[in-house]
Amino acid sequence: MRAIVYERYGGPERLELRDIAVPVPARGEVLVEVVATSINLSDWEGLRGSPGYARIGGLFRPRRKVLGSDVAGRVVAVGDGVAEFAVGDEVFGDNLSKMGGFAEYVAAPESALARKPPELSFAEASTVPQAGAIAAQAAALAARGSRMLINGAGGGSGSFMVQLAKTEGVHVTAVDNAGKLSFLRALGADEVLDYRQVDFTRTGPYDLIVDLVAHRSVFAYRRALAEGGRCVVVGGTSRTVLRMVTIGALLGRFTRRHLGLLIVHEGPAGFARVAELAAAGAIDIHIDRAFPLERVPEALAWHGEGHAMGKVVVAVRGE
Ligand SMILES: NC(=O)c1ccc[n+]([C@@H]2O[C@H](COP(=O)([O-])OP(=O)(O)OC[C@H]3O[C@@H](n4cnc5c(N)ncnc54)[C@H](OP(=O)(O)O)[C@@H]3O)[C@@H](O)[C@H]2O)c1
Incomplete structure (x- = not known):
């Protein structure tokens, strides 16, 4: 073959x-x-x-x-x-x-x-399978009416995540490069940021931050979170992932925020919701x-x- x-x-x-x-x-x-x-x-x-x-x-x-x-x-x-x-x-x-x-x-x-x-x-x-599983499990962390920021939103997982969060009544700020911002608006993002122009960790505060391409310090993530808020990294540099699960976890505990890694469960149970919604025409x-x-x-x-x-x-x- x-x-x-x-x-x-x-x-x-x-x-x-x-x-x-x-x-x-x-x-x-x-x-x-x-x-x-x-x-x-x-x-x-x-x-x-x-x-x-x-x-x-x-x-x-x-x-x-x-x-x-x-x-x-x-x-x-x-x-x-x-x-x-x-x-x-x-x-x-x-x-x-x-x-x-x-x-x-x-x-x-x-x-x-x-x-x-x-x-x-x-x-x-x-x-659908990998991107859908990531999107569904990250979007499930957002409560209706809360403020969510997705970094790296214009790619595979992010484009599903924006749509899922919007179907759940979440306020979404989507971050990617300038060429993808009108695409993100068309998907339903309430606000869009060009990562080459704006440091999203100096905006907010957000109740949930999902970073698909993480490379910031734990202190920067903490700064952008509302009290009780949560930041999860899904992918990014090994250094950032390691810092999030060590220093980030500790820092979060002392500052009433949660910082950590989202471990995505692969398999049909994880991506079924995105497949169903796409089949029903509810997401693109x-x-x-x-x-x-x-x-x-x-x-x-x-x-x-x-x-x-x-x-x-x-x-x-x-x-
Ligand atoms: N935690 C887990 O269990 C698990 C499981 C499976 C996969 N993963 C990880 O999950 C991630 C999934 O990503 P994906 O498939 O959705 O990726 P993708 O389709 O490549 O999308 C990533 C997006 O991020 C943008 N981007 C790049 N650099 C950026 C920056 N500095 N700031 C903001 N946006 C930036 C990219 O745009 P430009 O490059 O054009 O700027 C692109 O639009 C991967 O890192 C993968 O390894 C994690």
């Missing part, structure tokens, strides 16, 4: 289109014929081996040679012990533990997958661009260099 393979951390030039063996589903896994895959920041981080947490399990060389965790496609074989799915089922899910989605076939644990809603195309369904899926499999290096560069609004999709075969 055709797959996009890399052996060393680095830029998109490390990625090569190769013919490799079709994976064999292990016990509890299914083999999926991939129709579409979407790109997440975690793919870019896995390619570059940065931040440091992207090297867990592969300090010097990548442990998984084929990236791509969000997949949508058809089941073509099932391993022993699979109870939920049969050949022919249309499925989607986040294969973060195994990756392998930038390929014509991927083996994935059945626990990572859900049935694709018929209202969504494969391309649309592939945008914004596909910035779709690239064919052989152009994954370009697709990753497009996303990683920060051009994408919403999600970038890899169309592996026709719908």
Whole structure:
């Protein structure tokens, strides 16, 4: 089968289109014929081996040679012990533990997958699992009528998060680069900030801050929080994540604020709400661009260099 393979951390030039063996589903896994895959920041981080947490399990060389965790496609074989799915089922899910989605076939644990809603195309369904799970779990921390700030709001998770928070009656301030601000307004954000012009930690105060690309000091986050408020980092520099779970946790306790890391639970339970709302037309899926499999290096560069609004999709075969 055709797959996009890399052996060393680095830029998109490390990625090569190769013919490799079709994976064999292990016990509890299914083999999926991939129709579409979407790109997440975690793919870019896995390619570059940065931040440091992207090297867990592969300090010097990548442990998984084929990236791509969000997949949508058809089941073509099932391993022993699979109870939920049969050949022919249309499925989607986040294969973060195994990756392998930038390929014509991927083996994935059945626990990572859900049935694709018929209202969504494969391309649309592939945008939901990882970003939808992050968005739903972060938005669930916001109370109706509260003030929430989302940093990095114009990407995959943020574009779902803004919409989810608005359906719950939350006041949303969305932060991203200037080119994405009208997109964020169209998604429903009440206020938008260009991170190159405004330091959001000097605005506020907010009841909830969700940072998808965190690199501030714990003192800066604390400054932007209302009393009783909460700040969670979802991704960002390893230093910031480490500081949030150590100094941040302590600082928060002494200043009546909560600072920490949001550990997102992968799997269908985590992304089901976003899939349901999207299938019902209550939230929009914004596909910035779709690239064919052989152009994954370009697709990753497009996303990683920060051009994408919403999600970038890899169309592996026709719908
Ligand atoms: N905690 C967990 O359990 C967990 C699980 C899975 C994934 N993650 C992490 O969650 C994050 C998810 O991100 P995503 O997929 O939504 O990313 P994404 O689609 O790349 O979106 C990130 C957005 O942030 C913007 N941005 C970049 N630098 C910024 C800055 N300094 N200030 C404000 N905005 C900035 C980007 O725009 P420009 O670059 O164009 O400016 C982009 O619009 C990743 O870091 C991933 O590793 C965490």
